[in-house]
Amino acid sequence: xxxxxxxxxALRTETDIVVVRRAVREAAIGLGFGITDxxxxxxxxxxxARNVFLYAGSGVVRCRVLNRSDQVGLELIVEDHGPGxxxxxxxxQPGYTTGNGLGLGxxxxxxxxxxxxxxxxxxxxxxxxxxxxRKGT
Amino acid sequence: MTEETLSIxxxxxxxxxTMPADPDDATISALQQKVLLAMERSTAKxxxxxxxxxxxxxxxxxxxxxxTTRMVGLMGGRTILTGMRPSVSITITQLxxxxxxxxxxxxxxxxxxxLQDGSRQVQKP
Numbered sequence: 001x002x003x004x005x006x007x008x009x010a011l012r013t014e015t016d017i018v019v020v021r022r023a024v025r026e027a028a029i030g031l032g033f034g035i036t037d038x039x040x041x042x043x044x045x046x047x048x049a050r051n052v053f054l055y056a057g058s059g060v061v062r063c064r065v066l067n068r069s070d071q072v073g074l075e076l077i078v079e080d081h082g083p084g085x086x087x088x089x090x091x092x093q094p095g096y097t098t099g100n101g102l103g104l105g106x107x108x109x110x111x112x113x114x115x116x117x118x119x120x121x122x123x124x125x126x127x128x129x130x131x132x133x134r135k136g137t
Numbered sequence: 138m139t140e141e142t143l144s145i146x147x148x149x150x151x152x153x154x155t156m157p158a159d160p161d162d163a164t165i166s167a168l169q170q171k172v173l174l175a176m177e178r179s180t181a182k183x184x185x186x187x188x189x190x191x192x193x194x195x196x197x198x199x200x201x202x203x204x205t206t207r208m209v210g211l212m213g214g215r216t217i218l219t220g221m222r223p224s225v226s227i228t229i230t231q232l233x234x235x236x237x238x239x240x241x242x243x244x245x246x247x248x249x250x251x252l253q254d255g256s257r258q259v260q261k262p
Contacts, residue, residue, distance in 0.1 A: 014161065014163065015162075017161065018159060018161040021159060021193065025192070036224040036227050036228070038224070039192065039193050039222075039224040039225060039227070039228045040227075040228050040231070042192065042193040043193045043194070043195050043229070046193065046195040046197075047232070050195070050197060104232055104233045104234060105196060107233065108196065108231070108233050108234075109232075111231050111232065111233070112228065112232060
C-alpha cells in the first residue's frame with residue numbers, strides 16, 4: 001500500500017536539490033498526503049537541501065515512513081558534515097543568515113512541518129530531522 | 138537529468154514567460170537573463186510570468202522572481218505574476234516569503250487586462 005521510498009539521496013551539486021524534491025514528492029504522494037501538505041513537505045525539503053549545499057557543500061537526505069498508533073507520517077533526515085550551526089536559537093530567528101540567503105530556510109521549514117529537531121556540532125556537521133503527520137484517515 | 142526549459146513568447150507587446158513545473162536553480166537563474174534580454178530585443182512593455190504549472194516555490198525561486206521584477210522595472214516594464222496554485226500560495230505564506238512589489242493576477246487573461254488598462258491610462262492626457 002505504501003510506495004517504496006528511496007533509501008537516500010546524495011546532495012553534491014545544485015541540481016541534486018531537484019532530485020531531493022522529486023524523491024520527497026513521490027514519497028509524500030505515495031503516503032497519501034493531500035496536495036497542500038505535499039507542497040509544504042517539498043518546499044521544506046528544498047530549503048533544507050539548499051542549506052546543505054550552501055553551507056556544507058554536500059550531504060545526504062533520507063526519507064522514512066513513520067507509524068504511530070493509527071497515524072502515518074513522513075520523516076526526512078538531512079545530514080551534512082559541514083561547519084555546523086554555531087547558535088541554533090539564532091539560526092531559528094526569521095531573517096537571520098550567515099550567508100546571503102533570506103534567512104527563512106530553517107524557521108520556514110519548521111513552520112511547514114509538524115516537528116523539527118536539530119543536532120549540530122561546530123566543525124562536525126548538522127543533522128536536521130523533520131516530520132509531517134498525515135491528517136485524517 | 139531532464140532539461141526543463143522555460144518558454145518566452147511575445148503576444149502583442151507583452152512577453153509571456155511560462156515556468157516549468159520543477160525548475161532547478163540554473164533554470165531559475167537563467168530566467169532572469171532570458172527575460173531581460175527578451176525585453177530589450179522585443180521592446181515589450183511588460184512581462185507576464187506564468188507559474189500555473191509550478192508545483193513548489195522555495196525561497197531561492199521567490200527571491201529570483203522579486204529581483205527579476207525589479208530589474209524589468211528598471212528597464213521600464215511591468216511584471217505580473219500569474220496562476221499561482223492555492224497549495225503554493227499557502228506554502229510560501231507559511232514559509233514567510235514575500236515577492237517584493239511583484240503584482241499578481243489570477244491568470245494570464247487578467248494580467249493582460251491589467252497591462253492594457255495601464256497603457257490606456259498612460260495615453261490619456
